[in-house]
Amino acid sequence: MFAAASAALLAALALMLVRAVLGPTVFDRVLAMNTIGTLAVLLLAVIGFLTGRPDFLDLAIVYGLLNIVGTIAVLKFFRHGSLGE
Amino acid sequence: MSAILDIASWALLVAGGLACMVGALGLLRMPDFYTRIHAASVSDAVGAGLILAGLLLQADSLIVALKLAIVGLLIFLTSPAATHALARAALHRGLEPWKR
Numbered sequence: 001m002f003a004a005a006s007a008a009l010l011a012a013l014a015l016m017l018v019r020a021v022l023g024p025t026v027f028d029r030v031l032a033m034n035t036i037g038t039l040a041v042l043l044l045a046v047i048g049f050l051t052g053r054p055d056f057l058d059l060a061i062v063y064g065l066l067n068i069v070g071t072i073a074v075l076k077f078f079r080h081g082s083l084g085e
Numbered sequence: 086m087s088a089i090l091d092i093a094s095w096a097l098l099v100a101g102g103l104a105c106m107v108g109a110l111g112l113l114r115m116p117d118f119y120t121r122i123h124a125a126s127v128s129d130a131v132g133a134g135l136i137l138a139g140l141l142l143q144a145d146s147l148i149v150a151l152k153l154a155i156v157g158l159l160i161f162l163t164s165p166a167a168t169h170a171l172a173r174a175a176l177h178r179g180l181e182p183w184k185r
Contacts, residue, residue: 001095005136008102012109019112027118027175034167035125038160042136045156049140057152064156068163079174
């Protein structure tokens with residue numbers, strides 16, 4: 001049943017990748033990237049349980065932290081035109 | 086007892102996967118950036134919550150449950166903040182909301 005959840009997550013990731021490629025404005029792409037990051041965290045957690053190696057949860061935590069930093073940095077850049085002094 | 090726990094966990098995982106797919110479909114089909122934020126928050130909040138709850142029922146040790154709780158807390162704290170910053174940045178840059 002973990003396999004079904006990972007398959008659903010992979011299908012959702014594919015749809016969001018389509019939006020990230022199509023997206024007319026840059027904000028659509030950033031939104032898709034942020035959601036892809038969240039889904040990747042979930043996928044890492046599910047795969048950890050699927051293969052019986054819960055160590056994958058550490059990777060999920062690190063990826064979640066990187067995701068928020070990346071999103072905020074990109075937004076600050078597009079809002080102010082620079083990353084601040 | 087273990088069978089009941091398994092069934093509950095499977096139901097939560099399948100419902101979470103379904104919510105994620107619904108959110109992704111909305112992200113693809115909605116007409117405008119501000120409505121797409123709404124669709125993305127479905128998979129961020131409902132999908133993540135249900136899948137993490139389903140995994141939490143399968144956790145066999147305390148440290149695994151604690152890590153799952155940390156992942157859930159991280160998603161629930163940072164995802165609304167990122168979405169809010171995104172909408173503000175778009176409005177600040179003059180992106181018009183969708184009208185019929």
